[in-house]
Amino acid sequence: xxxxxxxxxxxxxxxxxxxxxxxxxxxxxxxxxxxxxxxxxxxxxxxxxxxxxxxxxxxxxxxxxxxxxxxxxxxxxxxxxxxxxxxxxxxxxxxxxxxxxxxxxxxxxxxxxxxxxxxxxxxxxxxxxxxxxxxxxxxxxxxxxxxxxxxxxxxxxxxxxxxxxxxxxxxxxxxxxxxxxxxxxxxxxxxxxxxxxxxxxxxxxxxxxxxxxxxxxxxxxxxxxxxxxxxxxxxxxxxxxxxxxxxxxxxxxxxxxxxxxxxxxxxxxxxxxxxxxxxxxxxxxxxxxxxxxxxxxxxxxxxxxxxxxxxxxxxxxxxxxxxxxxxxxxxxxxxxxxxxxxxxxx
Amino acid sequence: xxxxxxxxxxxxxxxxxxxxxxxxxxxxxxxxxxxxxxxxxxxxxxxxxxxxxxxxxxxxxxxxxxxxxxxxxxxxxxxxxxxxxxxxxxxxxxxxxxxxxxxxxxxxxxxxxxxxxxxxxxxxxxxxxxxxxxxxxxxxxxxxxxxxxxxxxxxxxxxxxxxxxxxxxxxxxxxxxxxxxxxxxxxxxxxxxxxxxxxxxxxxxxxxxxxxxxxxxxxxxxxxxxxxxxxxxxxxxxxxxxxxxxxxxxxxxxxxxxxxxxxxxxxxxxxxxxxxxxxxxxxxxxxxxxxxxxxxxxxxxxxxxxxxxxxxxxxxxxxxxxxxxxxxxxxxxxxxxxxxxxxxxxxxxxxxxxxxxxxxxxxxxxxxxxxxxxxxxxxxxxxxxxxxxxxxx
Numbered sequence: 001x002x003x004x005x006x007x008x009x010x011x012x013x014x015x016x017x018x019x020x021x022x023x024x025x026x027x028x029x030x031x032x033x034x035x036x037x038x039x040x041x042x043x044x045x046x047x048x049x050x051x052x053x054x055x056x057x058x059x060x061x062x063x064x065x066x067x068x069x070x071x072x073x074x075x076x077x078x079x080x081x082x083x084x085x086x087x088x089x090x091x092x093x094x095x096x097x098x099x100x101x102x103x104x105x106x107x108x109x110x111x112x113x114x115x116x117x118x119x120x121x122x123x124x125x126x127x128x129x130x131x132x133x134x135x136x137x138x139x140x141x142x143x144x145x146x147x148x149x150x151x152x153x154x155x156x157x158x159x160x161x162x163x164x165x166x167x168x169x170x171x172x173x174x175x176x177x178x179x180x181x182x183x184x185x186x187x188x189x190x191x192x193x194x195x196x197x198x199x200x201x202x203x204x205x206x207x208x209x210x211x212x213x214x215x216x217x218x219x220x221x222x223x224x225x226x227x228x229x230x231x232x233x234x235x236x237x238x239x240x241x242x243x244x245x246x247x248x249x250x251x252x253x254x255x256x257x258x259x260x261x262x263x264x265x266x267x268x269x270x271x272x273x274x275x276x277x278x279x280x281x282x283x284x285x286x287x288x289x290x291x292x293x294x295x296x297x298x299x300x301x302x303x304x305x306x307x308x309x310x311x312x313x314x315x316x317x318x319x320x321x322x323x324x325x326x327x328x329x330x331x332x333x334x335x336x337x338x339x340x341x342x343x344x345x346x
Numbered sequence: 347x348x349x350x351x352x353x354x355x356x357x358x359x360x361x362x363x364x365x366x367x368x369x370x371x372x373x374x375x376x377x378x379x380x381x382x383x384x385x386x387x388x389x390x391x392x393x394x395x396x397x398x399x400x401x402x403x404x405x406x407x408x409x410x411x412x413x414x415x416x417x418x419x420x421x422x423x424x425x426x427x428x429x430x431x432x433x434x435x436x437x438x439x440x441x442x443x444x445x446x447x448x449x450x451x452x453x454x455x456x457x458x459x460x461x462x463x464x465x466x467x468x469x470x471x472x473x474x475x476x477x478x479x480x481x482x483x484x485x486x487x488x489x490x491x492x493x494x495x496x497x498x499x500x501x502x503x504x505x506x507x508x509x510x511x512x513x514x515x516x517x518x519x520x521x522x523x524x525x526x527x528x529x530x531x532x533x534x535x536x537x538x539x540x541x542x543x544x545x546x547x548x549x550x551x552x553x554x555x556x557x558x559x560x561x562x563x564x565x566x567x568x569x570x571x572x573x574x575x576x577x578x579x580x581x582x583x584x585x586x587x588x589x590x591x592x593x594x595x596x597x598x599x600x601x602x603x604x605x606x607x608x609x610x611x612x613x614x615x616x617x618x619x620x621x622x623x624x625x626x627x628x629x630x631x632x633x634x635x636x637x638x639x640x641x642x643x644x645x646x647x648x649x650x651x652x653x654x655x656x657x658x659x660x661x662x663x664x665x666x667x668x669x670x671x672x673x674x675x676x677x678x679x680x681x682x683x684x685x686x687x688x689x690x691x692x693x694x695x696x697x698x699x700x701x702x703x704x705x706x707x708x709x710x711x712x713x714x715x716x717x718x719x720x721x722x723x724x725x726x727x728x729x730x731x732x733x734x735x736x737x738x739x
Binding site for chain 1: 381385390508
């Protein structure tokens with residue numbers, strides 16, 4: 001009989017309860033082999049709630065040899081220690097995004113994964129959405145022709161409230177809205193457009209994690225430069241989505257999982273929704289993005305391959321974010337010193 | 347004066363915290379519930395005390411050493427009622443001198459003949475929310491009778507910097523879903539968030555409190571149509587509004603109260619909602635079960651005929667209802683009167699710092715904040731704005 005994949009969940013906080021645990025419980029090939037948390041009361045309560053009998057532990061050392069892989073969903077600054085310990089012991093890991101709180105911590109993870117030669121991935125779950133994968137393919141294949149400019153925005157009044165409140169401190173989160181929210185789009189952006197050759201970064205941090213951030217990029221691509229402006233907010237509602245100014249026309253790509261790119265042709269005419277045919281669809285459309293992400297990790301472990309988003313790609317995002325942090329300028333500055341416009345930039 | 351601000355991560359609580367930090371002789375303490383909404387405090391490394399209003403123990407460290415407490419919290423019914431009980435008990439335990447409680451003008455619901463309303467009018471609930479606010483006010487006034495000085499401030503919609511209400515107005519205008527009653531002549535009752543914070547500070551500082559409740563507004567004499575025109579002037583845009591009449595608004599929002607009759611009362615009594623509530627009682631639940639089982643044994647035609655005669659046929663909304671109107675927002679225009687701030691002026695020394703026009707300008711400026719950084723991309727961001735051809739495609 002096929003043995004189930006014994007999964008450890010490291011950190012029994014909100015993202016585990018709302019995303020990783022439901023995904024694991026819904027996959028027949030996966031069983032919860034261990035729950036690890038310093039808050040044992042909560043971990044035991046969760047095990048009871050779901051009728052689980054996993055190994056209960058307060059440190060990752062206690063689960064070595066007992067599981068086939070682990071999802072690390074602790075506060076960001078704790079990712080590295082847990083991941084390095086597990087990787088050194090031969091336990092594959094899937095690390096909740098962002099990879100770590102600092103570049104140095106991320107480097108330790110990448111190095112340990114390289115030395116261990118076992119699967120190590122980072123949880124950029126939106127990459128497992130059908131529509132995101134399809135849009136990435138269109139961009140990379142040049143479907144829209146040359147992309148001159150694009151913008152992206154995402155903003156909510158508050159939002160995700162982890163039990164540990166790690167998001168309120170730069171030391172534990174590594175940053176603010178950029179580390180917590182923007183990192184998803186930045187990962188996709190790097191995947192689609194490559195590393196920008198130039199960036200400008202502004203935020204409103206005054207000693208703590210930034211609540212608002214604006215960034216501008218320039219990419220050198222075949223066919224000419226592409227420039228971009230992105231804004232992220234934790235204090236105001238912004239309709240999430242991306243708009244691209246392309247040779248074929250204006251393209252809108254919303255943030256919903258069922259949003260497909262909409263093209264307003266440059267020559268006028270009706271808006272066209274671009275949808276994939278069967279060949280471009282990802283397998284298992286009935287699964288949600290967290291289920292797909294976990295299934296990919298399990299298959300990577302079974303097949304001895306990299307997960308779809310390996311830790312090296314998580315490190316690339318982390319490096320871009322921290323390079324921007326290092327060059328940060330206050331948001332209010334623009335009122336005194338207007339920026340050059342896009343034409344000058346490109 | 348050491349002031350605990352409950353709900354300091356919200357709009358009013360957050361602005362109040364910033365204001366009191368700069369005020370002489372006042373030391374504010376930010377009390378917050380969860381980390382999800384604390385970004386404005388966190389980004390400045392402001393100290394915060396996490397407390398759960400439903401867990402009285404967590405309020406002890408929150409109120410320790412405080413002389414005053416301002417309650418700006420919001421939440422569900424349990425938080426509003428049990429949470430307030432815990433706040434009052436916590437105030438007593440910590441020896442707090444004065445509790446300022448934010449209520450709402452909504453406690454004066456229903457139709458009133460007066461053009462200007464004073465706090466002396468009897469309260470009446472026109473919604474479940476208003477009922478909760480009235481019960482809260484009763485608890486606060488009761489605490490006032492039992493030794494804690496209390497002040498209840500009743501604001502209308504909160505406008506100005508970062509106003510969520512104004513964001514709704516703006517989005518609805520951009521989407522062409524803004525309904526205007528009586529050509530926009532109905533009074534626009536609002537208070538700038540910083541006018542409200544100003545009033546709260548006055549209520550903290552005033553030597554003695556003369557009455558339990560005070561209206562706090564911008565003292566405007568504008569109508570809703572004036573607000574739309576001001577937003578047009580400030581933004582350089584033209585908005586298309588949807589004319590609606592009061593009867594239609596009352597009908598859609600359920601404000602029209604049907605005439606009472608015995609038959610209607612019976613129908614109400616046997617409606618599924620009422621029966622569901624009654625089934626909370628074990629004896630009534632058993633009786634209900636027996637009646638349902640009896641009815642179920644009737645021939646099919648008889649059973650459905652009986653059901654139709656009691657519950658009536660399924661209602662189809664009138665054909666002239668315009669679904670694109672934001673009826674919830676339009677509902678504010680059912681109010682025909684203004685809320686007098688004469689008592690707040692006299693007793694608290696309140697004078698609005700910002701006029702409604704100032705307040706509207708401050709909202710528009712907030713919306714445009716940081717837009718310099720987006721130069722060269724405005725047209726693309728416009729495609730992500732409410733009402734654009736793409737959004738809602």
